[in-house]
Structure formats: C-alpha cells, structure tokens
Amino acid sequence: MAGIGKTKLVSGWLAARSTEVNLTGTQLTTTNPPSKGPRSPWIDAEVPGTVLGTLVKNKVVPDPFYGLENETIIDIAHSGREYYTFWFFTTFQSELSGSQHLDLNFRAVNYSAEVYINGHKKVLPKGMFRRHSLDVTDIVHPEGQNLLAVLVHPPDHPGSIPSQGGQGGDHEIGKDVATQYVEGWDWIAPIRDRNTGIWDEVSIYVTGPVKIIDPHLVSTFFDNYKRVYLHATTELINRSAWVVDCSLNIQVTTELEGNMCLV
C-alpha cells in the first residue's frame, strides 16, 4: 500500500515537437512509448519549464538572453502555434490499496493540454494560472509502471511583434489569461514560444477516501496582541461510496533550534 502524500514527477521527462511525432497519445502511452535516439524526435525535457527552455537545454536553439541570439529563434507568430506545440512524456509507479485514491496534479500549464495516461485521455482546460487535479485512480496500473504523455498547446492568442516592438507587442496576448510580458516589453525581447509548457510542478498525490482541499488559516487579535485565535476552514471531499466518520485534527507547533520540535 502506498503511503499518503505527494510525490513530484521531476525526472525522466522527454519532449518532442508535435509535428515530428506520428503517434497518438493513446499509442504513446500503450504500445509505442517513446525513447531517445539518433533518429528520434525525443529529447530530455525541462519539466517544470517551457518548450523554449527545453530547446535551450538541448542546444537545439541558442540561449536567447545572450547577444542577439533571440533574433535567430523563430517567433511563434511566423512559425504558427503548431511549431511550439510539444509532447511531454514520463513514467511513474503506483501501488494503491483498495480504499486509496490517486490524483495527478499539474500546478500550472501554459496554456492548455491533453493528458494521456495508459491510453486514457483527459483534457486540461485553458488558463496559465490554475491548478489541475485529475483523479486517475481507475486508470493507473495497480502495480507497475504508468505511462504519461501530455500534449501542451501555446496560448490561443500569441500575437505578433510589430517592427518597432513596444509594450506587449500587438497586445493579442491580453485576450488570454497568461503572462503579458512574453510579447516583449521595454525591458525584455519577445519570448519566442510565449512560455508554452508545463511551467510548474507535476505530482501524484495519494489519499484515503477523504481528501483535504485548500484549507484557509486566519488569525484574530485582541488585548493588544496578547489574546490570539487561529481559525481554520477547510473543504473535505469523501470519494467513497459510503458515509465516513472522521476525526479532523489541527496541530500547531513551533520549530526550536537543531531540528527539535515543541508539541
């Protein structure tokens, strides 16, 4: 039985340009998992990171922050969105007991994505600044390896950069909910992929039947800060098919020096 909690998926990611992959997500995560090789379009990926970060890491393009190298990298306005639509692939293990649930979490993706796990497809809707949580309990293999492929699409409105540059290029990026500086500003040249990618952490999260969601902690103060109360509100979700009786515990501790804890 897996222990509860979070495991980040930080290593072993591969990436490939979508136009160079002739397989579907279902095939990639069942019969035809990718591998690197001299004729393979797959390279080591930056996750969390961006498409351009991956290309720089693999020296496919030069680092845009040095000299005039950014001018040598094709802008998404000229290449089209498909050129910077990328597959990302990895594997992970899971060993769940009967009552456990597994969530696959993306803390942020720019800008939308299709997720394939062991042949099953799920969609991550648009928005650069939102968390995504997929209940994959019924999809993962009870023991052994799971195959995960993510097709990441750039912002819907990457815009184009006027010859004179300016704050935010032609401002098309403002139509989306994403960072705006990526069309260039008075302090930075345009980011050629508009920061497309899995730009924040990916993790798997194991819980029992009940999950804690987004607690909120608030303190109130009285008597010149001598009398203080901590208020905590949380959402709880019961994903089992029966009523559950729970003990909900809140504990506050301080950390003394030398990794000692006062409870």
Next chain:
Amino acid sequence: EHLQTQRVSIPAESRVQYTFPQSANWQLFFYKPNLWWPNGMGKQSLYNVVITVDVKGYGESDSWGHLFGFRKIESHIDSATGGRLFKINGEPIFIRGGNWILSDGLLRLSKKRYSADIKFHADMNFNMIRCWGGGLAERPEFYYYCDLYGLLVWQEFWITGDVDGRGDPVSNPDGPLDHDLFMLCARDTVKLLRNHPSLALWVGGNEQIPPEDINTALKNDLKLHPLFQNVLNENGDSATGFS
C-alpha cells in the same frame, strides 16, 4: 503547542466545508504568540500548522501542512499624500519596496533561485516586493522565502494598462476575452497563496482597473469575511468578539 480534534461525518461522494472552531468552547487560543514581522521590524516567527483527517476503520486519509505567521496587516489611503500607508501588528511601517517581474524569463524557476533572489532583497533592506501585473502570480516557493526573510508581497492580477485599455492605440478595452476564466484563475490563485504571512496586498492590475465585472467580483471575493467584521474599541478589543 496546540492540538484540537473534532468529529466530522461526511456523506458518500460529497464535498463539505468545515471550520475550526465550531463553537466558543473549541477555539485555538494562543497567549502572546510570537508574531511575524517584516524585515527590519522583528523576527519572522513561523509556526507549523498541520491538519489531518483520520477515517474510522481506515486510518489517516490525508494530511496538509503550512508554515503560518501570526500577523495583522492594515492599510489605508493617506488623505494628505494619496499614498497607501501600512501598519503591521499595529505598528506603522515605512515601506522600502522593489518591483518584481520574475526570477527567469524562460520560467527556469527553482527554490535555489528564489532563495537567492529574495534574500538579496532582504539584504538590501527591502521589506516589500511588488509583483507586476504583466508577470506571474508568483509561486508558493517565492512566497515561502518571502515568509522566511520578511518581505511583504503586493501581488497584482494579470491586467496591465498597456495591454488592457490604456495603450496607444487602445486594445483589449474589456480585458481578456473570457472573464469567467480570469475569475477562475484568480480564485484558484488566491486559494493557492492565501495562507502565506508575507502576502499583504492584492491589486487588480498595473496602471489599470480591471473590467467592471471582474473588479467587482475580485473586491467581493477578497473582502473581509463577515465572521471577522468586528468593530474595535479604543483598546483594540473586539466589541462582538470571542470572550
């Protein structure tokens, strides 16, 4: 230092919201806890808060933890200067702040980078960082180091004057195309970051007021919860607070 347990029953396949305390007898009370102070005003005291849920017949089902700082942040617009004045834990503070966009333009973000960036600001004797609307809603790791080093954070949402209605020529006068998406992202971002003691101020955008429906929704969502809307008397005691 403080442990409290309450019993909860949750229907099958459902979601509930639960608040500690449920009554005056079940309050998490602290007598003169160490307060969290911004850089230069005192120590950044932090407490570990852990919430766990144990299911009868199963065991521990989930656990959540967060570093928490006891602090009160107040601000108002000064009628003489038009500037915003801040008080922390009742003490006025002179804000020494810096503008911030990101740690790396290609989003090569890491704890190591954030630690260096934020500590640098603290070493420069800053006590506030302002996250510009054309950049990111910063990540929890950024806020962790701001909690640790005492940098208050002014976080803007993703609206700028240049791109959203005040540029030349004017573009996107009504902001992003999908206002519901903007609000979904804003609400999720607030939930992601709201427990950090360094988070001091939400601002609708840079040099621009968000579209009216977004602005109204943000102001409504971020207003003080009615539970905490107590009138304070001269001694700072709540007129209708806990006894």
